[in-house]
Amino acid sequence: MTQSRVSTQFFYQKDQLISLVQPGANRTVFRGEGVPLAELTPDEASGNAQLLATDQQQSVLGVSGESQG
Numbered sequence: 001m002t003q004s005r006v007s008t009q010f011f012y013q014k015d016q017l018i019s020l021v022q023p024g025a026n027r028t029v030f031r032g033e034g035v036p037l038a039e040l041t042p043d044e045a046s047g048n049a050q051l052l053a054t055d056q057q058q059s060v061l062g063v064s065g066e067s068q069g
Contacts, residue, residue: 006022007022008021016031016034017029018031026042027040029052034058037052038051039052039063050064
């Protein structure tokens, strides 16, 4: 019996996450002056870009279009 391993790959540039690659879900973070501005999630049909709301510590507080349930 063969066991399948799902792996996630993280790509950094100068200690900042820029891409995350995993089966079925790739994400790229775009930054301006070190601040995360947008996230791109390409898929087979069309790319999906979302703007990020951040604080002064560069923590992501919200994503455009995200429901606040």
